[in-house]
Amino acid sequence: MQIELSVKKKLFTATGEFSFKADLNIGSGEIVAFFGPSGVGKTTMLRIIAGLTDADEGFVKVGGQTWFDSKDGINLPARKRKVGFVFQDYALFPNMSVRENLRFAQPRVDKKHIDELLEIFGLSNLQHRKPAVLSGGQNQRVALARALARKPELLLLDEPLSALDLEMRSTLQDEILHIHRLWGITTILVSHDLPEVFKLCNRVITFKDGRVTDDRNPYEIFARNKTSGKLQFVAEVLKVEKEDVVNILTLLIGNSPVKIAVCSNHQESFLPGDKALIISKAFNPIIQKLNSKEKEEGGN
Amino acid sequence: MTLQTLASDYLAHPAIGLTLRVTLLALVLQLLTGLPLGLYLAGKKSPLKSILEIIAALPMIFPPMALGFFLLLFLGKNGVIGHLLLKIFDLKIIFTSWGVLAAVYIVGLPFMVKSVQAARRQMDHSLIEAAATLGKTRGETLLKVILPNIKNGIVAGLLLAFGRSVGEVGISLMLGGNIIGRTETLSLAIYNAVFEGEFMRAAIFSVILSAIAIIVLLVLNAVSKNRISGLSIKDI
Structure with missing residues (x-):
C-alpha cells in the first residue's frame, strides 16, 4: 500500500x-x-x-x-x-x-x-x-x-x-x-x-x-565519498590495537569479525563502535554458491 | 460440653449464617462495583477522579466509629438516602441485616478499588496499544487483555476486602445495632461473649470466624491460577 x-x-x-x-x-x-x-x-x-x-x-x-x-x-x-x-x-x-x-x-x-x-x-x-x-x-x-x-x-x-x-x-x-x-x-x-x-x-x-x-x-x-571500489562492506569497529606503525582494527562484517591493519597515521582515527565502509579495489573474488534460491522459492 | 450442644449452640448459631451471607454478598458487590471503579480511577487524572479517589479511600483511613455515626445519619429514616430508600423500596437499613451489609461492604470496598487501580496502573500500556493495532475493540481488550492481566490484583483486592469485612465491628455495631439473633455478626458475638465474661464461648466463635476467613482465603487463592506467592495451597 x-x-x-x-x-x-x-x-x-x-x-x-x-x-x-x-x-x-x-x-x-x-x-x-x-x-x-x-x-x-x-x-x-x-x-x-x-x-x-x-x-x-x-x-x-x-x-x-x-x-x-x-x-x-x-x-x-x-x-x-x-x-x-x-x-x-x-x-x-x-x-x-x-x-x-x-x-x-x-x-x-x-x-x-x-x-x-x-x-x-x-x-x-x-x-x-x-x-x-x-x-x-x-x-x-x-x-x-x-x-x-x-x-x-x-x-x-x-x-x-x-x-x-x-x-x-x-x-x-x-x-x-x-x-x-x-x-x-x-x-x-x-x-x-x-x-x-x-x-x-x-x-x-x-x-x-x-x-x-x-x-x-x-x-x-554510506558511500558518500565516491569510490571506484567494486566490493563494499559496512562494518562496525570492535577493537583498535596499536602495534608499532600500524593499528590493527577488529571489524565486524555481517557476523564475521575480520582483522585489518591500517597505518597509524591514517587521517581518520577509529574508535570501537564506529561504523566503517570497507572498499576493496584490487580484488579477485571467488564466488561460491551456498544455497539455491530458485529451489527455495519454487517450493512456495 | 457435648458435640450436640456444640453443634446446636455454636455451629448453628444465627451469627454464622448472617456473617457468611453478609460478607459473601458484600464480596460480590465489592467485585461488581470496585472493579469498574478501580479501572476508571487508574485512567488519566481528572478533577472528578481526584474527588472519587478520596471518597473511595475514605473508609480506609476514617475512624470507623465516626464513619459509622455519619452513615447512621445518612441512612437513618430521616437521613437523605435512608428516607429515599424507605419511600421508594420500603427498605429499612438501620438495625436490620441491610445495615450490617452496608457496613461490611463500605469498609472492604477501598481495598478492592485500590488493588485494582494499582494492578491496572502497573500493567504494561503497550499491551493495550498492541490490542488496538490488532483491531480489537475496547470491550474485547478489557475482557481478553486487561482483566486476565490484572487477575492477581483483583484476587488480592477481594482477599483484603474480605479480611476487612469479616472482622468489621464498629460500623456494623452502629448500623446493625448488635441485636442478638438478627444483626449480631460473629465478630460482634465474640465481643458480646467477652463482655459477658464467657471466654469459652468467645474462643469457640473466634475459632469458627478464623476458619471461615482461612477457607475463603484458600478458595480465592485457588481461583487465581497465578497464585500469590506464599499463599498457595501447594505451599502449605
Missing part, C-alpha cells in the same frame, strides 16, 4: 520541546528505514501512521484511503487501520500462549495462516508455550508473526531487533527479508543500526531535529 503523509506535531522530550514536521511518500511494497539518533521523532512518526498518537495537523493517506486528516476531522481509530505493529518491548499478551497470541490478532480464525506463520518463524514447537518462558529472540519472532497474523497492509517495526544479540539479529533480519519477498507488504523499520538498515532497506529516511534531513538509498548514504 502506498503511504502519503504530511504531519506536524509538537514533541516533548528530555531535551525540551520541539516541533516535528515531515512530508513523505512511500511507494507500495517498499521497505523503508526511519533512521537517526534517539528522540528525533522516528517512533512518533510510526505511531502517527498506526493511529496510536495523533498528529497536531496534517494528513495520513494509505492506499488512497484517508486515515487521518486534521482539516476534515478524520481520524480512523487504530483498530480500524490494517497495520502490523511490532513494539520495541514485544508487547505480547502474557496470559496467552504463542498460538493464542496469533489467533487473537485475527478477526476470523484462519488456522492455515497461523500454521504457516508458526512454520516460517520456527515457532511450531513452541506454539503452546507462554511468552514468559521464551527467549528474547523467540518473543520477537512471536511479535512479528502476530503482527502479520491479521494480514496487514503495512508492517511497522519499531526498533524490533535492538534488544537482541548480533547473531539473533542477523537471523531475524533474514526472516524479515523473507517475509517481505513472500508477501511484499509495505514495511517501515525504525532503526539506528547502520548495518541493519543497509541489509534490509532499499530506502533510508534520515531524521534529525524533527525534520527529514536525508532520503536516499543506503548505498548513496
Whole structure:
C-alpha cells in the first residue's frame, strides 16, 4: 500500500520541546528505514501512521484511503487501520500462549495462516508455550508473526531487533527479508543500526531535529565519498590495537569479525563502535554458491 | 460440653449464617462495583477522579466509629438516602441485616478499588496499544487483555476486602445495632461473649470466624491460577 503523509506535531522530550514536521511518500511494497539518533521523532512518526498518537495537523493517506486528516476531522481509530505493529518491548499478551497470541490478532480464525506463520518463524514447537518462558529472540519472532497474523497492509517495526544479540539479529533480519519477498507488504523499520538498515532497506529516511534531513538509498548514504571500489562492506569497529606503525582494527562484517591493519597515521582515527565502509579495489573474488534460491522459492 | 450442644449452640448459631451471607454478598458487590471503579480511577487524572479517589479511600483511613455515626445519619429514616430508600423500596437499613451489609461492604470496598487501580496502573500500556493495532475493540481488550492481566490484583483486592469485612465491628455495631439473633455478626458475638465474661464461648466463635476467613482465603487463592506467592495451597 502506498503511504502519503504530511504531519506536524509538537514533541516533548528530555531535551525540551520541539516541533516535528515531515512530508513523505512511500511507494507500495517498499521497505523503508526511519533512521537517526534517539528522540528525533522516528517512533512518533510510526505511531502517527498506526493511529496510536495523533498528529497536531496534517494528513495520513494509505492506499488512497484517508486515515487521518486534521482539516476534515478524520481520524480512523487504530483498530480500524490494517497495520502490523511490532513494539520495541514485544508487547505480547502474557496470559496467552504463542498460538493464542496469533489467533487473537485475527478477526476470523484462519488456522492455515497461523500454521504457516508458526512454520516460517520456527515457532511450531513452541506454539503452546507462554511468552514468559521464551527467549528474547523467540518473543520477537512471536511479535512479528502476530503482527502479520491479521494480514496487514503495512508492517511497522519499531526498533524490533535492538534488544537482541548480533547473531539473533542477523537471523531475524533474514526472516524479515523473507517475509517481505513472500508477501511484499509495505514495511517501515525504525532503526539506528547502520548495518541493519543497509541489509534490509532499499530506502533510508534520515531524521534529525524533527525534520527529514536525508532520503536516499543506503548505498548513496554510506558511500558518500565516491569510490571506484567494486566490493563494499559496512562494518562496525570492535577493537583498535596499536602495534608499532600500524593499528590493527577488529571489524565486524555481517557476523564475521575480520582483522585489518591500517597505518597509524591514517587521517581518520577509529574508535570501537564506529561504523566503517570497507572498499576493496584490487580484488579477485571467488564466488561460491551456498544455497539455491530458485529451489527455495519454487517450493512456495 | 457435648458435640450436640456444640453443634446446636455454636455451629448453628444465627451469627454464622448472617456473617457468611453478609460478607459473601458484600464480596460480590465489592467485585461488581470496585472493579469498574478501580479501572476508571487508574485512567488519566481528572478533577472528578481526584474527588472519587478520596471518597473511595475514605473508609480506609476514617475512624470507623465516626464513619459509622455519619452513615447512621445518612441512612437513618430521616437521613437523605435512608428516607429515599424507605419511600421508594420500603427498605429499612438501620438495625436490620441491610445495615450490617452496608457496613461490611463500605469498609472492604477501598481495598478492592485500590488493588485494582494499582494492578491496572502497573500493567504494561503497550499491551493495550498492541490490542488496538490488532483491531480489537475496547470491550474485547478489557475482557481478553486487561482483566486476565490484572487477575492477581483483583484476587488480592477481594482477599483484603474480605479480611476487612469479616472482622468489621464498629460500623456494623452502629448500623446493625448488635441485636442478638438478627444483626449480631460473629465478630460482634465474640465481643458480646467477652463482655459477658464467657471466654469459652468467645474462643469457640473466634475459632469458627478464623476458619471461615482461612477457607475463603484458600478458595480465592485457588481461583487465581497465578497464585500469590506464599499463599498457595501447594505451599502449605
